[in-house]
């Protein structure tokens with residue numbers, strides 16, 4: 591297998607059309623990046639037309655925001671908008687060279703999505719998953735050609751976070767890995783090649799920090815004390831702010847995956863699942879500025 595390092599541009603596949611499965615927050619963010627940096631058609635799908643329309647509308651709003659900030663011209667904004675389409679018909683993925691998935695973090699659902707999409711795309715199409723901590727190899731378990739699957743893990747907020755983890759499974763072939771590295775470079779992100787281990791590198795470290803912060807709260811340390819205690823680290827966000835940013839459901843899932851893989855080293859948190867049901871930890875003002883920990887969130891952790 592190719593060792594971690596520079597991609598072989600000669601064998602990388604040319605990406606002339608991108609397909610995106612899932613039209614949620616993460617997918618919409620990287621859809622914009624693909625269309626802006628690659629300047630190719632991007633087609634986006636989800637379970638139903640409502641979700642698709644919402645995703646496409648969100649991308650268009652972000653294009654308008656770039657225009658408003660003077661980052662792109664009106665011509666450019668019109669061109670980008672025209673390149674983004676939504677569909678519920680997988681046949682529209684037939685001429686995609688690159689398909690990336692960002693649906694909810696459930697292994698069986700991801701396996702089925704890839705097995706289905708493989709029926710529509712060509713044998714050359716590279717398949718990528720933005721999973722945050724599931725095994726990429728297992729996600730490809732139902733693929734006829736699992737060597738074309740690679741992990742391509744973005745970080746939130748996609749527009750500003752400079753890293754992509756390119757997850758190299760034992761089955762990923764050189765063409766796929768090189769296409770992923772060249773694509774990441776075109777998106778102007780720094781790519782690192784990681785092993786297909788739970789949480790790869792970033793979320794493995796993050797699961798430790800977020801898991802310890804939740805465990806402190808779960809075992810009686812007040813939220814505010816954990817918040818104040820993490821400020822001196824100089825990180826841009828506290829662990830709880832970060833949990834809200836990535837989504838409490840995603841955060842809970844990341845902790846569960848790590849706890850299942852390494853029960854002696856990682857905590858899971860039933861309270862985090864309850865907070866995910868509530869949908870937030872902090873009370874915010876109309877501009878999104880944190881006012882304090884939400885009363886209902888405090889009740890949840892106090893049991």
Ligand code: 3HC
Nearest residue numbers: 721722744745746747748749750751793796826827836840
């Ligand atoms: N979505 C999109 N863009 C955002 C954003 C958001 N939620 N938050 C901020 N931005 C953009 C702003 O629009 C602004 O862009 P502009 O320069 O084009 O106007 C730029 O980011 C800077 O924003 P601010 O001036 O508000 O800058 P801050 O200094 O407050 O920084 C931050 C905001 C970049 C989000 C910073 O707080 C940060 O780096 N936080 C940590 C983020 C992090 O660690 N992410 C990784 C999470 S792990 C993950 O995603 C993996 C997953 O699998 C769990």
